[in-house]
Amino acid sequence: MPEIEIDPTTRIEGHHATTLEVEDGRVVRAESEMNMFRGIESITHGRTPSDVPQVTQMVCGVCFTCHRQASILALEDAARRAGVFDGVPVTGRLLRDVMEGLFLMWNHAVHLFVLAGPDYSDAVADTGFDRLDPVEGAGYQTALARQRDLLQAFTEFGGRAPHPLTYAPGGVTADPDEAALTAVREALSGVDEWLGPTEALPEHLERARDGGPVPEQGVGTYDLCCLLLAAADAGADGFGVGPGRFYANGMFYGTGDDSLVFPRGIYDGEALSRPSRDELIEGITEDVSHAWYTDASGGRIDEAPAPDPDPEKADAYSWGKAPRFEGETMETGPLARQIAARSDPFDLRADLGNGVAASSTFNRLAARVQELLATRDHLLRWLDAVDLDAPTKADWTDEFTGTGVGFWGASRGALSHWVRVEDGEVEGYQIVTPTTWNLSPRDADGQPGVFEEAVEGMSVADVSDPVDVMRTVRSFDPCLGCAVHVQSPEGSFETRVEPHAPGGSADGH
């Protein structure tokens, strides 16, 4: 039985390894391994609450805003319940939304154009679509320039990227002036022009079907349409199918009341529900039967101690725990958010994919495209709503006792931080990341993680070149820094990139 091991799973970055067993041209077993542990939850212990978002931010250098945001939301939730905090001023909340929105766009742009996109390019897969050829492709190069614009816009409010220090419990420390706002708008205008109006997507799709020519406006969206067509041609709507259950925390408060712009939801394969905060707290558990932690490290999140390493544990094969909702695996990410919002702009998933609420490698790509454009449209409205004269931060005290949970969306899916504060010191902390939801190991019942399930059963025509497996793992945009590591904003590729082939293309790379 040939056994393929893909390690490191490059271009998604970091210490992640996938082991596949292939029999008769099919994957019969996949093991998703995370190969790094730092113990950041323990490192928060005994610290002052307002220091903790700083510590937990460094979980990940790619998701460098989301962990700070989720950590702050957890603290604010705890302080509100303890009766020492009334809420974040509207402008502070809006500025966080703007930064999170810029970050989301940045992440999706990098993922689609630089990381996942090249898998469907001519140079890699003979698709005839050469604009996303790594390094040389015109679409690839434009995307590199635009992703920098997005982070420069971010830095106007954030101070630096990665690892901005501006989010704080109570709001943001930034107090932007008209000049900063103008600079953000200017940086965004190039991005806006690159993507063009969202409603032009069907025209771009039509043009992409006809093989061009490349339009003058909205060239980024045109490239994305080409990418989706190439992915559909590659049959990506037929592989990488997860359990069909989806979970989204929701994100963005926007200019309205407390309801989220991208709503929270759980789809069980048949019906969509809107779980309350308490239902999520009750329902989410982590299984550690195949993870290098003591058995006591599993169970209900709010009751478990910080992860306690057990590196010699038998049957364990990952540093990632296995999060479950009511005992079941849940796929998370932009696709889950789109499904939770009952949204399928331009029927991309209905027409080109395998159904509005279905799981597949194609649908994950399509949902990222849909979310990128939707976020851009919201962001421009939020910027217009920023009141420069209003306060950006409420008073905050670290002196309280209480517990709280911050539910938020990272670009790659549902993220939650859980905190217990006693007499002004952090006594308990847990982080449940989207990448552990998607790339978890098996649980005690033998239920494979979402990615493992999505890959098991896939046909592998050429064991030396499991390209569809690579496409599938990348479609989750795994941020192993969240669990272990992160994907990079720019890939670095050979001019002539061979299909990703362990054992093949040994041509002196």
Added chain:
Amino acid sequence: MSTERHRPVETARPTERPDFLELVREREAGAVVDERADAIRAALSTATRGGLDVVWIQGQSCTGCTVSLLQSEYPAIEGVLSEFREQSSFHTTLMSETGTDAMNAISTDPDVLVVEGAIPTEIPRAATLGTDERGKRKPVVDWVIELGERADVVLAVGTCAAYGGLPAAGRHDSRRGEVGTDPTGARGLQFDGEEPGGVFGPDFEAGSGLPVVNVPGCPAHPEHVLLTLATILNGHEPDLDALHRPLPLFGPLVHDDCELREQYEQGEFADDPGDDGCLYEAGCAGVHAYCDDSVRLRNGGTAICRDVGAPCIGCVEPAFWDRFTPFYEKREDRGDAGLDEPSIMRSDDDAPTWEMRAVSAVVACLCVLIAAPALPVAAALSALSRWLGDGEPISWRDSDLTEA
């Protein structure tokens, strides 16, 4: 090293190639990268054309330092930077190959080893990469020791690789006034927090005779990484401080050139982050943190933490997670309040960079006065250049490069 990878490099002799870190002393922050982009590109080309072999590996890292480097705003360097990252073959983030190919691409005998992230020494399994000859997961600590002992230069990128950083931060029990051990025994390459030691021990010297060169920061500043790397690739030995940081970049004090310095002089202090005024009373560690980012700024010169009301957290300093916390506490209530504050004077009076230069100038004058007229001018220049930190060229084992 195969001979193929080490074909001759068509560049000037090492001593004629620019020492970018020395140029930094003469120019404003940011100017060197702008003005010398072509020369930096040429320096990186020594690696991409196979003259020098660079390996970049990640331990317990968040990859923020890589992301930071990729945010560099240098169109003139972009192409070669891309290629460079590709060829620093161990850098899993950026490789186009997967699996076996990627592992085969790892040089076991690099000229330059770059490490990002801390190294877990008590739980080696807490960071592994690939497998060993028996098919078992190979700990990064083993990779680092193997490769580091064969490398001519070892470069630690970011505070984690340099001093242990976040993974090495302690678990606190502040009620008992104690800081406990970190969860995995995480260390920097040649430091354990402020203490010399780390993975390699205090006496370690790489093949060139240099200790581990540290470019700290959380994340490291992309220009700091680029300038140090390009200087090393050009064969120059950087002038280091006691914490093994290149002095021209890490000599200035954050506080000295801070935009809020005037408020400090006027005694206008903010109570909390985000309030108007100097952030000194709101816990700013800028009086203990040495680096030039108050003028260099971040993300293509856009801004820096203090610009958005956030106090410096001292991220370029060893053990900053434990020394400067609580980050936003009034300084008199915090442990570092008793530390020396070296920069109540004006920056020009006390920054090590300037001090070094003053000493250099005096020594140079003495040399000239004492030297016999027959003394070759070249010798004086050489002494001067040594004092200025210009350094001996690194004697790469690859003679093609040094003699080209």
